Amino acid sequence: MTRTDKRRHRMRKMLAWSGYTLLLVLLLPLLPYAIQAANDTQNNPAGYTPPTVVNPIEVPSPGAELWREVRQRDGSYVGDTQVKGVETGVLINKAGEDWRLFRMQMLVPYGAILMGAILGAILVFYFTRGTLRLAGGFSGKKILRFTLSERMVHWFTVALFWLLAVTGLILLYGRFVLIPLLGLEGFSVTASACKEAHNLFGPLFLFAMLALFITFFKDNFYARGDLKWLSKAGGLLGGHVSAGRFNAGEKIWFWLATLLGFALCITGLILDFAVVGLGREAMALSHVIHGISAVIMIAVSFGHIYLGTAGMEGSFSSMANGYVDENWAKSHHDLWYEEVKGTAIDAQEGKQGGGVPSGGVAQARRDI
Amino acid sequence: MAVMKFYCDPERCIECNGCVTACKNANEVPWGVNRRRVVTIKDGEPGERSLSVACMHCSDAPCAAVCPVNCFYTTDDGVVLHDKDICIGCGYCFYACPFGAPQFPKVGAFGTRGKMDKCTFCGGGPEADNSAEEYTKYGANRLAEGKLPLCAEMCATKALLAGDADVIADIYRKRVVNRGASVFNTGISYQNSTLRNPKGTPGKASSEN
Numbered sequence: 039m040t041r042t043d044k045r046r047h048r049m050r051k052m053l054a055w056s057g058y059t060l061l062l063v064l065l066l067p068l069l070p071y072a073i074q075a076a077n078d079t080q081n082n083p084a085g086y087t088p089p090t091v092v093n094p095i096e097v098p099s100p101g102a103e104l105w106r107e108v109r110q111r112d113g114s115y116v117g118d119t120q121v122k123g124v125e126t127g128v129l130i131n132k133a134g135e136d137w138r139l140f141r142m143q144m145l146v147p148y149g150a151i152l153m154g155a156i157l158g159a160i161l162v163f164y165f166t167r168g169t170l171r172l173a174g175g176f177s178g179k180k181i182l183r184f185t186l187s188e189r190m191v192h193w194f195t196v197a198l199f200w201l202l203a204v205t206g207l208i209l210l211y212g213r214f215v216l217i218p219l220l221g222l223e224g225f226s227v228t229a230s231a232c233k234e235a236h237n238l239f240g241p242l243f244l245f246a247m248l249a250l251f252i253t254f255f256k257d258n259f260y261a262r263g264d265l266k267w268l269s270k271a272g273g274l275l276g277g278h279v280s281a282g283r284f285n286a287g288e289k290i291w292f293w294l295a296t297l298l299g300f301a302l303c304i305t306g307l308i309l310d311f312a313v314v315g316l317g318r319e320a321m322a323l324s325h326v327i328h329g330i331s332a333v334i335m336i337a338v339s340f341g342h343i344y345l346g347t348a349g350m351e352g353s354f355s356s357m358a359n360g361y362v363d364e365n366w367a368k369s370h371h372d373l374w375y376e377e378v379k380g381t382a383i384d385a386q387e388g389k390q391g392g393g394v395p396s397g398g399v400a401q402a403r404r405d406i
Numbered sequence: 407m408a409v410m411k412f413y414c415d416p417e418r419c420i421e422c423n424g425c426v427t428a429c430k431n432a433n434e435v436p437w438g439v440n441r442r443r444v445v446t447i448k449d450g451e452p453g454e455r456s457l458s459v460a461c462m463h464c465s466d467a468p469c470a471a472v473c474p475v476n477c478f479y480t481t482d483d484g485v486v487l488h489d490k491d492i493c494i495g496c497g498y499c500f501y502a503c504p505f506g507a508p509q510f511p512k513v514g515a516f517g518t519r520g521k522m523d524k525c526t527f528c529g530g531g532p533e534a535d536n537s538a539e540e541y542t543k544y545g546a547n548r549l550a551e552g553k554l555p556l557c558a559e560m561c562a563t564k565a566l567l568a569g570d571a572d573v574i575a576d577i578y579r580k581r582v583v584n585r586g587a588s589v590f591n592t593g594i595s596y597q598n599s600t601l602r603n604p605k606g607t608p609g610k611a612s613s614e615n
Contacts, residue, residue: 100413100567100575101462108457117447117457120423121440129445129457131504138468138502209474209496217476226492229475233494237518312497312510312519322501 046359049186053358056193105130125317137322141329146210149333156337160344172351172366179364179382181375183356191253192357195246201239203336205232210329240306247299257283258292263373283374291342298331305331361385408570409465409484410527410549412558413578414458418565421446421456425557425566429460432528432556433545439509441525442557458557458566461486461507461525469499469508483549484571485527490543495519527568528555 109130117127125131184192208216209232217225264286266279272287273279284292305324308316346353352366364382367375421444429435429442442460463486470478470486477492478499497519499508513520530547533540540547548555558568567574 100411100571100578104413104416105462117445118449119443119445121426121443123438123440125506126440126443127445128506129447129459131506134468134502134504138472141472141498213474213476222476222489222492226475226477226494230494233496311516318501318506321497325501 053193056197124315128317131318133319133322137325140326145326145329145333146214149210149329152333153337153340156340160340160349164344164348169348170350172363173369174365176352176385177364178385180355180361180385181364181367181378181382182360183362183367184360186360188253189357189360191246191249195243195250198239198243198246199335199339202236202243203332203339205236206332207336208232209236237310240310241303243299243306244303247296247303250299251296254284254292255296258289260289264289278369278372280373281371283371283377285371291338294338295335298335301327301331302335408572410463410529410569411484411571411574412460412462412527412555413567413574415565415567415578415581416455416457417581418563419444419456419458420563420565422562424560424562425458428556428560429525432548433526434541435509435523435545436511439511439523441507441509441523443506458561459505459507460557461503461527462505463525463527468502468504472498472502474498479532481529483527483529485529485549487526487529487531487544488522488524489532490521490523491532493521495521497522499524525555528553 109132117129119126209229212225212229212232216228220228261282263280263282267273267281267286270279272281272285279285305328308314308324309321309328312321346357350370352363356362363385364375364379367378423444426440426442426444430440433441435441442458444456444458446454446456448454463484465484467478467480467486469488470476470480473488474496475492475494477489478486479489480486495510495518497508497510499522500506500510507524509523510519511521511523512518526544526547528546528548530536530540530550531544533543535550536547546556553559555568558566561567567577
C-alpha cells in the first residue's frame, strides 16, 4: 500500500464512523420507547392513562373587567413588586397572545405546508424526469472538486443541521404526530431528550456556520453569467448554461443558508441562555425568527440534498471522496473546468488495488 | 359544577404580601419560585393600586395551547393543572402566559429551566390526592380537603377572593354597588371613605385621580 492509499483508507473509515455516530445520536431518543415498551408489558399492561381532561365551561372571570382595564392602561401596567426576577412587575404580557397565534396558527400549519410542498415537488420531479443523467457518460477521468477540509466543514454542518432539524421538528410537530403514537409519557421522554440535544448542540452550529462561510464564501460572489443561468433555470428547461465553480443556484443556497443559519444561531443563543434575563417579548420575537428561518432552511435543504444525491448523476462523489467525473465538470461547471482541467487524473487512481499514482499530478491535486 | 376563579380587589389590597407568604408556606415552593406575587402600580403616587397575581386558571389557557408535550389539563373545577412527569421545561408556557404565572427553578450547570411550577389553586396534581408524592411535586391539595387556596383564606382585607366564579362575581358586584352608593354616604361599607374613592368611575382600578 502506498501512503495515499493508506490515507484514503483511513479517511473512508473515519467518514464511516462519523456516519455511525450521527445515526446513533439520532436514534438515541428512541431508546426510551424500548424501555417503556418492556416496562409496559411487565408492570402496566393497561398502559398510561392520561389525567381526565374536561372541556372547560365558559364562565366569565369576575376579574375580566378589572384585567381589561389593566391591559388598556397606557404603559402603566409595569409596576413594582417585592418578587425578584425577570419582568415580575409586568401585570400583563401582551406579546404572549401574538406569539401563541403565530406558533399555533401560522408556524405549525404553514411550516408543514411549505416543507411538504417542496418535498412533494421534488418527488413529482423525480418521478417525471428521473435522475438527470451525465451527458456523454463517465469519461474515466476525474477532477478534485472539494478538498478534505471543505468536505469536513460540509459534513460537520450537515451532521449538526440534521441533529438540530430533527430535534426541532419533533418539538414543533410531536404533539400532533407523535403523541397519538407514543402516548404522553413516551413522547415526554423523547421531547426532553430532543430539547436537551437541541439546546446543547445548538451553540456548536455557530462554529459550523462560521467555518462554512469562511470556506466557501470566496467562490460564491456574483459572477457574469449567473443571471443568464437563473433565467434558464440552470438548464432544466433545456439548453446548456455556463457556470463557474458554483452556479447561481448554489450561490443562492449558500447565501440563504448562511443568512438563515446566522439568524438561527443568534436567536437560538438568546432562547438558549434564558439566564441572561431577557424579557418575554425578546424571547417571543427570537422564537418567531428562529421558527421561520428553520422551516425555510429545512425546506430548501431538501432541494439541495436531492440535487446532490438522487437528482443528478455524478454529483454525490464530489462530497463523498472529493472527485467528480471530467464530463460532469464539463457539462455543469464548464468555466470552472477550463481552470482545473490540467489536474484531471485516471478514475481508477487511488482506489483500493488501483495503480501507482503519478507523482506530479497527485502532488498538484493535493495542492488545490 | 363550580368553576374556580381568583379575584383580587385593587381597592382593598394593601400590598402586605401575606398571600405570597401563605402560598410559599402552604406549598413549600423552592427558592426562586413565586407562584404568587403582588404588583403595585403608581407606587407612592396618587392612584396607587396593588394587585395580587398568580395563575388565573384561564378557560382557554394559552399555556396549554402552546405546550409541545401537552402536559396541561383542566380539572372538573376549572382549575388548570399540569403534569410535572410530562413537562420538559421548555419555557413556552412562560412566553404565552399573560400573567407571568409559570415559574422555572434553575437547574443544571448553565441554570437551564427545570420543570415548570405554577399556582395549582391549592389543587395538587395528577397524583393521588394528598399523597406525599403529590405534596413534593405540587404542594398542598386543599381543594381535596374541601378548603379554598390559602392565599385567599389568609387575606387580611379580603381583597383576594378565591372560589366558585359565580359566588366571587356576586361578592364583587355587591362591593361595586356599595362603593358607588358610598359617594352619597348611604353605603353599607366604605362610609365616608372619600379619601380612597377615585374621582372617575367608582371601584375601577383604571380610574385616574
